[in-house]
Structure formats: C-alpha cells, structure tokens
Amino acid sequence: MLVLTPLLVPLATALLCLLVPPGWQQRVSLAGALLLLLCALALASQVVGNGPLTVVAGGWPLPFGIEFAADRLSAALVLIAALMLNVVLLWQVGGSADAAPAAATLQPLLHGLVAGAGAAFVTADLFNLYVWFELTLICALGLLALGGGLRQLDATLKYFVLNVVGTLLLLAAVALLYAATGQLNFRALGAATAQLPASIALPLLTLLSLAFLIKAAAFPFFAWLPASYHSLPAPVLALFSALLAKIGIYALIRCLSDVFHPAPDLLFNVLGWIAVLSMISGALGAAYHWDLRRILAFHSISQIGYILLAIALASPAGDAAAILFMLHHSLVKAALILTAALIFHACGHYDLRRIGGLYAGRPWLSLVFLLLALSLVGIPPSSGFWSKFLVVRQSLVQGEYLWAAAALGVGAVTLYSMLKIWLEAFWKPHPDESWQAPARHRLLPAHAALGGLVVLILSFGLLPESLIAYVMAAADSLRGRS
Amino acid sequence: MIWAVALALATVIAAGTYLALSRDLLRCLIGLALVGNGINLLVFSSGRLLSQMPPFVAAGAQQLAVAANPVPQALVLTAIVISFIFLCFSLVLAVRLLQLAGSADTAQLRAAEPAAVDAVKPALEEAA
Amino acid sequence: MSPRALLAEVLLRILHPVLLLASLWILLRGHNEPGGGFVGGLLAVAASAAMALTLTTAEARQRLPLPPPRLTALGVLIALLSGLPGVFAGQPFLTHLWVTVPLAVTELPLSTVMLFDLGVYLAVWGAVGGYCLSLLATVEEQQ
Numbered sequence: 001m002l003v004l005t006p007l008l009v010p011l012a013t014a015l016l017c018l019l020v021p022p023g024w025q026q027r028v029s030l031a032g033a034l035l036l037l038l039c040a041l042a043l044a045s046q047v048v049g050n051g052p053l054t055v056v057a058g059g060w061p062l063p064f065g066i067e068f069a070a071d072r073l074s075a076a077l078v079l080i081a082a083l084m085l086n087v088v089l090l091w092q093v094g095g096s097a098d099a100a101p102a103a104a105t106l107q108p109l110l111h112g113l114v115a116g117a118g119a120a121f122v123t124a125d126l127f128n129l130y131v132w133f134e135l136t137l138i139c140a141l142g143l144l145a146l147g148g149g150l151r152q153l154d155a156t157l158k159y160f161v162l163n164v165v166g167t168l169l170l171l172a173a174v175a176l177l178y179a180a181t182g183q184l185n186f187r188a189l190g191a192a193t194a195q196l197p198a199s200i201a202l203p204l205l206t207l208l209s210l211a212f213l214i215k216a217a218a219f220p221f222f223a224w225l226p227a228s229y230h231s232l233p234a235p236v237l238a239l240f241s242a243l244l245a246k247i248g249i250y251a252l253i254r255c256l257s258d259v260f261h262p263a264p265d266l267l268f269n270v271l272g273w274i275a276v277l278s279m280i281s282g283a284l285g286a287a288y289h290w291d292l293r294r295i296l297a298f299h300s301i302s303q304i305g306y307i308l309l310a311i312a313l314a315s316p317a318g319d320a321a322a323i324l325f326m327l328h329h330s331l332v333k334a335a336l337i338l339t340a341a342l343i344f345h346a347c348g349h350y351d352l353r354r355i356g357g358l359y360a361g362r363p364w365l366s367l368v369f370l371l372l373a374l375s376l377v378g379i380p381p382s383s384g385f386w387s388k389f390l391v392v393r394q395s396l397v398q399g400e401y402l403w404a405a406a407a408l409g410v411g412a413v414t415l416y417s418m419l420k421i422w423l424e425a426f427w428k429p430h431p432d433e434s435w436q437a438p439a440r441h442r443l444l445p446a447h448a449a450l451g452g453l454v455v456l457i458l459s460f461g462l463l464p465e466s467l468i469a470y471v472m473a474a475a476d477s478l479r480g481r482s
Numbered sequence: 483m484i485w486a487v488a489l490a491l492a493t494v495i496a497a498g499t500y501l502a503l504s505r506d507l508l509r510c511l512i513g514l515a516l517v518g519n520g521i522n523l524l525v526f527s528s529g530r531l532l533s534q535m536p537p538f539v540a541a542g543a544q545q546l547a548v549a550a551n552p553v554p555q556a557l558v559l560t561a562i563v564i565s566f567i568f569l570c571f572s573l574v575l576a577v578r579l580l581q582l583a584g585s586a587d588t589a590q591l592r593a594a595e596p597a598a599v600d601a602v603k604p605a606l607e608e609a610a
Numbered sequence: 611m612s613p614r615a616l617l618a619e620v621l622l623r624i625l626h627p628v629l630l631l632a633s634l635w636i637l638l639r640g641h642n643e644p645g646g647g648f649v650g651g652l653l654a655v656a657a658s659a660a661m662a663l664t665l666t667t668a669e670a671r672q673r674l675p676l677p678p679p680r681l682t683a684l685g686v687l688i689a690l691l692s693g694l695p696g697v698f699a700g701q702p703f704l705t706h707l708w709v710t711v712p713l714a715v716t717e718l719p720l721s722t723v724m725l726f727d728l729g730v731y732l733a734v735w736g737a738v739g740g741y742c743l744s745l746l747a748t749v750e751e752q753q
Contacts, residue, residue: 004703012690018683059696059705064553105679127557134564141571150582155594157507157575164514164568165502171561172521178554179528231594289604351606538644563648570741577748 002046003053003068005039006078006118007132010085014111022104026093029107033085036114040082044075048470052477054124063188067124072474073323074121077250080330081121083456084242085114087449088235091338094445097345100233103146110239112139117243121250124186126174126259129251133170133215136247137163143236144228155231162224166214166248173208177259180204186258193260205260205267212255215248218308219278222301226285229300230293230350234341237293238334241300246326249307253322256311257478265314272312276406279305283413292340292350292425295417296333299376302410303329309407310391313398319475321390324468328375328383328460335453336372339365342446343425346437352421357430361437366426368454373418375457378411382461386468487527494520507579507586511572518565525561529554618664626673629657637731638724647727651734658739659746667747678740682733689729692722 013032017025046053047070056065070078088110092099100106116136123129140163144156178184180200181192193201217225225245229237256263282302286295307329310322340350342365347355359366375382378389388411395404440447460467498520501513529551537552539545546552583591596605633653640646662670674681696705708721 001697001703008690008703012687015683015687015690018679019687055702057693057702057704059702108683127560131560131564134567138567138571145575148578150579150593152594153575153579153582154591157579157588157591158594160568160572160575161502161510161514164518168514168517168521172524175521175525175528175554175557178525178557179530184553227595291604291607294604353603353606559648574745 001055002039002043003055003070003122004057005036005043006070006081006122007068007115009036009039010111010115010118014108014115017108017111018104025104025107029111030089030093032111033082033089036118037079037082037086040075040079043070044079047072047075063183063185066128067185067187068122069124069186070122071477072470073250073253073478076323076327076470076474077121077246078118080246080327081114081117081243084239084330084334085110087334087338087453088239090449091235091238091341091446094442096442097446098234098341099446100143100236101147105142106146109139109142109146110236113143113239113243117247120247126177126184126186126189128184130167130170130174133167133247133251136244137167140240140244143240144232146236147231152231155228159224159228162214162221166211166221169207169214170211173204173211176207177204186254189259190261198264201260202264202266205255205263208255208259209252209267209271212248212252213274213308215245216252216304216308217245217248217301218274218304219281219301222278222282222304225301226294226297229297230291234337234344238337241297241337242330242334245300245304246330249304249311249322249326252308253311253319253478256314257319263314268312268314271308272400272403275305275308275312276403277305278302278308279406279410283410283417286417287413287420290352290424292343292352292421293337295421296336296340299414299417300329300333302414303333303376305410306388306391306407309403310394312403313394313400315394315398316472316475316478317390317394317397319478320468320471321387321394323471323474324390325387327467327471328387331453331457331460332372332375332383335450335457336369336376338446338450338453339369339372342443342450343369345443345446347425347430347435352424354431355425356428357426357435358437359426361430368450369426370422371454371458373422375461377415377418383457383464385461386464390468483531484527487523487531491520491523491527494523505588507576507588507591510588511576515565515569515572518568522558522561522565526554526558528557615664622660622664626657626661629660630654633657633731637727640727641719641721641724647730648734650727651731652738654731654735655739655742658735659742662743662746667743667750671743674735674739676736678736678743681736682740683736685729685731685733685736687729688732689726692725692729695722 009032013029016028016032020028052069052071054067054069056062056067058065095102113136116132116139120129120132120136123132141156141160144159145152174184177189180196181189183189183192214221229240232240279302282298282300282305285298286302289295289298303325307322307325310318310325343355343358344350346358346362346365349355375384378384378387388407392404392407395407495517498513498516501509501516504510504513532550535549537546537549537555540547579591580586583593596607598604633650636645636653637647637650640650658670658674661673676684693704695707697703699707706721706723706726708719711718711720
C-alpha cells in the first residue's frame with residue numbers, strides 16, 4: 001500500500017480540496033502535503049531497509065495486472081516531489097512575493113500535478129506511465145492557464161502543442177511495442193525486447209526515447225520550456241522546474257535500463273551528442289536573456305544536458321551521476337526561482353535592466369543567491385560540484401574527452417550568466433535613484449520555505465557521502481546494464 | 483483487413499500532421515486531434531485484428547472463448563477519453579485566444595514572447 | 611436558447627427524469643452486460659445538455675445534484691474509495707469484493723465494482739456535463 005501513496009495521497013487531497021468549503025481548502029491542502037512527505041520518507045526508509053517494494057493493483061496476475069514498484073530511484077524522486085510540494089504550499093501561505101493568484105482550482109491542480117509525477121515515478125507498466133504523463137500534462141495546462149490573460153494563454157498554447165506531440169509519440173511507441181511483444185509490464189517487456197531483432201527494436205526504442213526527450217526538454221525539442229515557464233507565478237514555476245522535465249528523464253532512464261537492456265550503443269552515442277548540444281544551447285540562451293526567469297529556464301535545459309550526458313555514458317557510475325544531478329538540480333533550480341521571486345518582491349521587476357542595488361538593500365538575500373548560484377555553477381564544496389564532478393570524472397574515465405570538455409566549457413558560460421545576475425541585480429546601484437527596498441510584508445512563510453531549502457542544499461554539499469552512496473546503490477539496482 | 487486499417491491510419495495521421503503544421507490556430511489544434519485519433523486507431527489495431535467477437539465471457543462460461551484481445555480495447559478506451567479531454571481543452575483554449583488576441587494566425591501570437599527590438603538584447607517585458 | 615420551442619420545452623420536462631432513470635439503468639446493467647458507468651454518465655450528460663439547449667444552461671445547472679467540479683471530484687473520490695475495502699481485507703488496492711445480501715423474497719448482489727462504476731458515472735456527468743454547460747453558456751452570452 002505504501003507504494004501507492006505517491007499517487008493516492010495527493011490525488012485524494014486534490015479531490016478533497018474541491019469538496020470542502022473554501023475556508024478549509026488551505027488546511028486540507030497543507031495536511032495532505034505533509035502526509036505525502038511522511039509517506040515518502042517511510043517509503044524511502046522501507047526501500048533502503050528491505051529493498052524494492054511492489055504491488056499489483058487489483059491483485060491481477062502479472063503480466064496482465066498493473067504493477068507499481070518503488071526502488072531507490074523512485075523513492076528518491078518521490079521524496080523530492082513531496083518536499084517541493086511542501087515548500088511551494090508553504091510559500092503560497094503568505095500570498096506574497098509573486099505567489100499564484102488565489103483560485104479555487106489552484107491547490108487541487110498542484111496536488112494533481114504531484115500525483116501524476118509521483119505515480120509516474122512508481123509505476124512499472126508502460127501504458128500506465130503514459131496515463132500519468134497525461135494527468136501531469138492536464139494539471140500543468142490548468143496551472144499555466146490559471147491567470148486567463150493573453151500572455152498566459154499564449155504560453156499555454158505553445159506548451160500544449162509541443163507536449164501533446166510528445167505524448168502522442170509516446171502512445172504510438174507504446175502501441176507498437178505492444179504489437180511487437182504483447183507486453184506492457186516493464187519486467188515482461190525487458191525479457192520480450194531482448195528477443196526482438198535489432199531492425200525492430202532500434203526504431204521502437206528511438207520512438208520511445210524521442211517522446212521522453214521531448215518531455216525532458218532536450219535539444220532540439222526544448223522550445224516549449226522557455227516559451228511557457230516565465231509566464232507562471234514563482235511557486236508554480238519552482239514546482240514545474242523541479243518535477244516536469246525530471247519525469248521525462250526518469251522515464252528515459254527506466255526505458256534504457258529496464259525496458260530495453262542492453263540498449264544499442266548507437267543510441268547512447270546519439271544521446272551523448274544531444275546532451276552536449278542541450279548543454280551548449282541552454283547556456284547560450286541563458287547568456288542572451290535578461291529576464292531572471294528566462295535565464296533560469298534556459299539554464300534548466302543546459303542542466304538537463306548534463307543529466308542526459310551522464311545517462312549516455314551507459315555505465316552504473318554514469319547512472320549514479322545522473323540521479324545525483326537530478327536531485328541536485330530539482331532543489332537548486334527551485335531555490336533559485338524562489339530567490340528570483342524575492343528579488344521581484346524587492347524591486348518589482350524580473351528584468352535585470354530594471355533592478356539593482358540589492359547587495360545594500362537585502363544582504364541576506366545576496367548571500368543566499370551567491371550560495372545557490374555557486375552551487376549551480378559547480379564551485380566546491382556545493383551540491384552542484386559533486387554532481388558535475390561525477391559526470392566529468394566518469395566521462396574522462398570512459399575516454400569521452402570531447403563530452404567532458406563540453407561539460408567544463410558550459411560550466412564557464414553558466415558562471416558568466418550567474419555573474420551577470422550578480423552584477424546587475426545585486427552589485428550595480430538601482431537604475432531608479434529614489435528606489436528603496438520595500439517593507440518585508442507577509443514574507444515570513446516565503447523566508448521559511450526558502451531557508452529550509454537552502455539549509456538542505458548546503459548540507460547536501462557539505463556532507464555528500466551518504467547521498468552518493470545512496471545514488472550508487474540506486475544505479476546498481478537498475479537492471480541489465482552492468 | 484489489417485492493411486485497410488494501416489492505410490486508414492496512415493491517411494488520418496498524414497492529414498492530421500498536415501493540418502497541425504498550419505499557422506491557423508484552429509487547423510493546428512484540429513490537426514493534433516486527428517493525429518491523436520489516428521494513434522488511437524494504432525493502439526486498437528496493436529492487438530491484431532483476428533476475431534470480430536467482442537471479448538465478453540458467455541453466460542455460464544468461466545473464461546473467454548474465441549474473442550478479440552481485450553487488452554488493446556481497454557487501452558484504446560483510456561486513450562480515447564484522454565484525447566477527448568485534450569480536444570475539449572484545446573477548443574476552449576482556442577476560443578479564448580481568438581477572443582483575446584483577435585487573430586487566428588499563430589505567427590501573430592507573441593504575447594508571451596515579444597519579438598526583440600534591439601539587435602543584441604531581448605525585448606523588455608512590462609512587469610507581469 | 612431562443613427562439614423558444616414550446617413543444618420541446620414541455621416534452622423535455624417530462625423526458626429529463628426519464629433520461630436520467632435510463633442512464634441509471636445503463637449504469638446498473640453494466641454489471642454483467644454492455645453498459646456501465648461511462649456510458650451511463652454520457653447519457654446523463656445528454657439529458658443535461660438537452661435541458662440546456664431547449665431551456666437555459668442555468669436551469670440545467672440547477673438540476674445537477676452538485677456543482678460540476680464538486681460532482682466530478684466526488685465521483686473520482688468514490689472510485690478511489692471503492693479500492694479500499696480490498697485493502698482492509700488484506701488484498702492489494704483495487705481488489706474488488708462481492709457480497710450477496712439475502713432479502714425476504716429475493717437477494718441483492720452488491721460489489722465494490724458497482725461503487726467504482728458509480729464514481730465513474732458521477733465523474734463523467736460532472737466533467738463532461740460541466741464542460742458542455744459552460745460552452746453552451748458562452749453561446750448564450752453572445753446571443
């Protein structure tokens with residue numbers, strides 16, 4: 001039953017939020033999020049203690065029943081999702097610092113999004129994975145369209161069209177895989193695809209990977225991400241960037257390790273170059289932009305490139321690096337977006353050309369930004385350093401010198417755009433000389449949420465041993481590649 | 483039979499793709515819905531079109547006799563509902579966008595991403 | 611919708627409950643024969659939509675048991691809850707249970723599957739019905 005809580009708890013909370021009187025909505029929502037966090041912690045400790053947990057819905061015999069399974073990878077991602085939901089809801093309590101407008105559907109949609117993501121992380125059935133992708137997509141669309149202004153709806157349209165193409169490709173791949181093997185369960189598929197001739201297996205795997213790469217916003221399919229993310233309110237944006245692309249990456253890892261093993265080398269080779277191009281195009285896009293949210297959105301693409309690069313190394317150590325990078329990126333990128341929301345609160349704008357003087361006006365915020373930015377760039381001893389270190393070291397060990405060089409070079413460009421934010425938002429005086437930092441009105445929940453996140457990221461960077469041991473074990477439990 | 487289905491599938495998906503590439507908002511969304519329905523047909527035919535008997539267990543019997551494969555039918559039902567939801571959503575989205583933007587040309591829709599006026603810097607957006 | 615169609619209006623006031631009863635019959639019939647929550651729910655939607663077309667959307671909305679979003683949420687919640695009795699019986703989630711309640715002359719077969727189907731029925735009625743009514747309402751506004 002514990003395996004199903006990442007789906008059931010947020011889904012039930014979303015439904016209850018719709019049913020209770022409006023005054024009770026926030027309480028129900030917070031209680032549900034807290035319960036989810038407890039369940040995710042229990043799930044992680046069970047998985048670490050007793051190994052993977054599985055349950056088959058309805059008690060149907062395999063391979064017909066829909067199986068749910070949680071291993072270390074799933075448990076870690078569910079925990080991150082639960083954590084981010086709590087951070088975002090806490091931020092939303094104050095209703096300040098670019099919080100989402102209070103609509104009756106906001107809380108149900110946030111919980112629905114997490115339910116879709118959580119279920120995608122624990123399902124062990126390919127068609128079921130498709131269903132959870134769609135639930136996530138529907139909730140994401142609802143959240144994007146929430147304001148109802150032209151700007152929001154335009155962003156929604158772009159998000160919708162490109163993501164629907166992704167899910168349609170996924171559905172086509174699922175149908176063709178079923179036609180070829182007659183299986184949908186991951187384990188049964190793993191056994192069945194090993195018997196397929198390469199002339200059938202390779203096109204199927206390519207189609208499946210293509211769908212997941214669109215979802216993961218990899219080069220050249222990333223257009224939906226920078227076209228839509230900046231129209232979101234900050235807490236929702238933080239949840240999006242922590243979860244949505246990660247589902248695509250998670251599905252890619254699963255499909256390359258469980259569904260198809262061993263996947264052909266050609267695919268990993270192509271994936272590596274896609275990763276390098278994602279890193280470069282994301283970093284260059286970020287260097288071009290001046291809007292804080294757009295800079296951070298483009299950085300997400302570049303960071304996704306690093307994760308894909310680690311996956312393309314096709315080794316247990318590469319997988320471990322990818323998982324560590326996913327966890328690091330979810331936390332740090334969300335924290336940076338929330339920091340940007342506090343900058344917005346202080347200056348009233350997200351564009352670097354309109355803001356400044358925050359080093360004098362908000363010294364603590366400067367310190368937090370500096371810590372997070374250094375972590376994103378990968379300066380030791382931060383969480384980003386350990387993640388990038390593992391990726392680059394493993395590329396060098398496996399003799400992929402060009403990939404390693406690209407990873408290091410992109411790090412320098414990342415440093416440039418972080419420096420740009422630092423110089424423009426914090427160091428330079430505010431363009432309007434009469435500007436004064438406004439009072440910190442109703443900001444306590446926002447400060448608490450960001451503070452908690454920063455403490456977590458710092459401890460991640462200073463005490464990485466247990467976490468690295470965890471992701472190594474998680475990568476070893478992915479079957480078929482060693 | 484399977485060849486006729488394959489031909490129908492290819493036609494629907496090709497027509498849908500053609501429409502989806504259009505710059506007209508409604509054509510684009512209807513094209514996507516068509517592709518979705520084509521792929522639903524693919525899901526339906528993925529269990530092979532062997533028997534035309536519906537998969538119902540006859541009264542008194544304990545298991546399915548000669549009948550169609552029920553799994554793709556269950557899958558396609560789910561997929562149809564999902565594509566129906568997306569069609570509903572996209573139509574409402576299109577109606578609202580047409581009302582707000584006053585144009586069905588997707589190339590004119592730049593509200594979320596204004597075109598740059600400066601040669602080296604992006605457009606400065608007003609505070610949201 | 612204008613212009614008024616008197617005959618249709620009078621007829622629909624009688625037909626509306628009949629249609630809803632028919633949708634319930636299809637819901638229950640789905641136990642062993644073609645039918646079920648989804649189809650039944652769609653018939654209920656048809657009843658609501660016919661109401662909105664001949665009278666007004668406000669009238670049709672009034673005749674829903676709950677506002678559409680809450681009706682949908684209640685339906686999905688019932689469907690989720692129908693999976694819980696199996697868990698308490700020590701089976702995996704969504705394992706369905708059947709009981710037969712003996713009555714004086716006949717017996718009443720009950721199952722958690724029926725509860726699930728009822729949830730689907732309400733969810734479809736709420737979601738698709740609410741969608742139809744709000745679209746029709748925008749047409750009404752324009753007239």
